[in-house]
Amino acid sequence: MKKRVFSGIQPSGNLHIGNYLGALKNWVASQENFDNVFCIVDLHAITVPQDPKILKQKIREIAGIYFAAGIDPKQSTVFVQSDVSAHAELAWILNCFTPMGWMGRMTQFKEKSEDKKENVSVGLFDYPVLMASDILLYDTDEVPVGEDQKQHVEITRDIAQRFNSIYGETFKLPLPVIPKAGARVMDLLEPTKKMSKSDDRPGRTLPLLASTDELRSAIMGAATDSQKEIRFDLDRPGVYNLLEIYEGVTGLDRKEIEAKFEGKGYGEFKKDLAEKVIEFLQPFQKRYRELTQNPDDIDTLLQEGAEKARPIAEKKLNEVKSKVGLG
Ligand code: AMP
Ligand code: TRP
DSSP states (O other), X not given: OOEEEEEEEOSOSOOBHHHIIIIIHHHHHTGGGEEEEEEEOHHHHTTSOOOHHHHHXXXXXXXXXXXXXXXXXXXXXXXXXXXXXXHHHHHHHHHTTSXXXXXXXXXXXXXXXXXXXGGOOHHHHHHHHHHHHHHHTTTOSEEEOOGGGHHHHHHHHHHHHHHHHXXXXXXXXXXXXXXXXXXXXXXXXXXXSBOOTTOOOTTSXXXXXXXXXXXXXXXXXXXXXXXXXXXXXXXXXXXHHHHHHHHHHHOOOHHHHHHHTTTOOHHHHHHHHHHHHHHHHHHHHHHHHHHTTOHHHHHHHHHHHHHHHHHHHHHHHHHHHHHHTOO
């Protein structure tokens, strides 16, 4: 029996190289060795305001991106979270076993709610419980995500353990799997901040569907520093970030990359990086354009995915309901 992998991405904003290196790339690379479930988490997306038309488009866009990146619907179950109602139902039940204090400590919630106060929804606060439900419904062994999601996988384990300790062994405890390179790709202009898909100011991110001109100009304009050597040095966040992207898209090791640019200037390094990113994204973008010519095909794949996911999720939900004494 293969181990189960579960992961998801929210259908909002523009997916960028950080989402690719932090998440998608690793899903594809280990696809054959696992039983994979990949979700488009639209219920998570509505924890902040969304335009309904755009949300619908983004769900298809993310599906297209999953498939274009190499997720194979024969090896992986790909579906939309709101198509399987067990996710929302389990989230409600787990809400009743999750202390408020645990949620209040979540860094992502603190960051996202910092300057909003009155406008923060209960859903945003509860986001990690819904994520725990996603993961726990499928007896997940591993959750491949970027660094920012590690805390949410850890709280998932805590919620599972608490439930198990009250009702007996019910949920498997999942492990977060964080990649070596690209776990936290930074904003190109402010490299002390995470590259964010909801930030659409030009020059800050490298969107997976961007034109070559856009990619080139963002890389050429990326922040560096006043030093000269091109080395992996965490104290120099701009250069470190660009080198990490180089490592992620070429697969070369760090020593090789440093040797390649020894004695060279930032201009030359950035030019080469831009070419490597473009070379890397072009075949992906071509597949994306081909796949999205027939949006109905994507819808069919998503429906088939939901049909595969639903019985697994419902079985676990029924077990939970019966243990709790519901229904
Ligand atoms: P999100 O963009 O929040 O829906 O995240 C989707 C996936 O991409 C999650 O696994 C994140 O951890 C990962 N991710 C998001 N932003 C970055 C980033 N800047 N660097 C690396 N991984 C990221
Ligand atoms: N919270 C994740 C993010 O923003 C997305 C997500 C939702 C997820 N449910 C999940 C990731 C389950 C892994 C497993 O990136």
